[in-house]
Amino acid sequence: MKCFNHEDREAAATCQRCGKGLCRECASKYTPCLCDDCFEAIQNENHARKVAELEQRKQSRLDKLSFTRWDLMLNCLLGAPFAIYTIYTLIVESYGISLENILVIPWMFCLPAGWRTMSKLIRLGESGNTIIFIDTDSAFYMFVANLLVRCAGAFFLGIPSFLFQIYKMTRAKKAVEVATQEALSAAQR
Numbered sequence: 001m002k003c004f005n006h007e008d009r010e011a012a013a014t015c016q017r018c019g020k021g022l023c024r025e026c027a028s029k030y031t032p033c034l035c036d037d038c039f040e041a042i043q044n045e046n047h048a049r050k051v052a053e054l055e056q057r058k059q060s061r062l063d064k065l066s067f068t069r070w071d072l073m074l075n076c077l078l079g080a081p082f083a084i085y086t087i088y089t090l091i092v093e094s095y096g097i098s099l100e101n102i103l104v105i106p107w108m109f110c111l112p113a114g115w116r117t118m119s120k121l122i123r124l125g126e127s128g129n130t131i132i133f134i135d136t137d138s139a140f141y142m143f144v145a146n147l148l149v150r151c152a153g154a155f156f157l158g159i160p161s162f163l164f165q166i167y168k169m170t171r172a173k174k175a176v177e178v179a180t181q182e183a184l185s186a187a188q189r
């Protein structure tokens with residue numbers, strides 16, 4: 001068998017992918033032993049796989065961002081009635097403008113965010129253990145305790161939860177930007 005690239009040379013090896021004959025010089029070009037066409041084909045396959053991977057990552061980050069956005073929007077929708085009711089009360093009862101009266105508006109607005117954070121924490125805590133209700137009484141006390149803990153969460157965790165959510169969204173946005181840039185530059189190469 002002759003070398004595929006050099007008709008005057010005897011083949012010393014064969015391409016591991018397609019079996020073409022290669023002379024000593026051509027065979028030593030790549031490791032493992034490949035012809036030019038197969039080397040390029042493998043490069044292209046690897047590149048295509050990488051582009052697909054980056055595209056997939058971009059998509060998953062976009063999904064995460066839209067979830068975070070929706071989560072934040074839900075808290076705004078739930079918080080708006082509280083804030084409106086607070087403003088309404090402040091006006092109707094003519095409390096006047098003071099720092100506490102102004103601060104109570106965002107605090108009330110964030111109550112649902114705190115409630116939801118606390119509920120998430122409770123769910124996380126419960127996921128490990130099985131809860132066995134012994135009788136109706138203890139079920140009732142558990143329910144009340146649960147409710148009180150959630151109220152406490154709403155009270156204390158509202159504003160921090162809301163701020164953390166905004167932070168999470170900006171982080172998700174940045175992650176999408178990075179992934180988009182990476183996918184784009186990989187596709188252009």
Ligand SMILES: [Zn+2]
Nearest residue numbers: 015018035038
């Ligand atoms: Zn080949």
Ligand SMILES: [Zn+2]
Nearest residue numbers: 003006023026
């Ligand atoms: Zn050759």
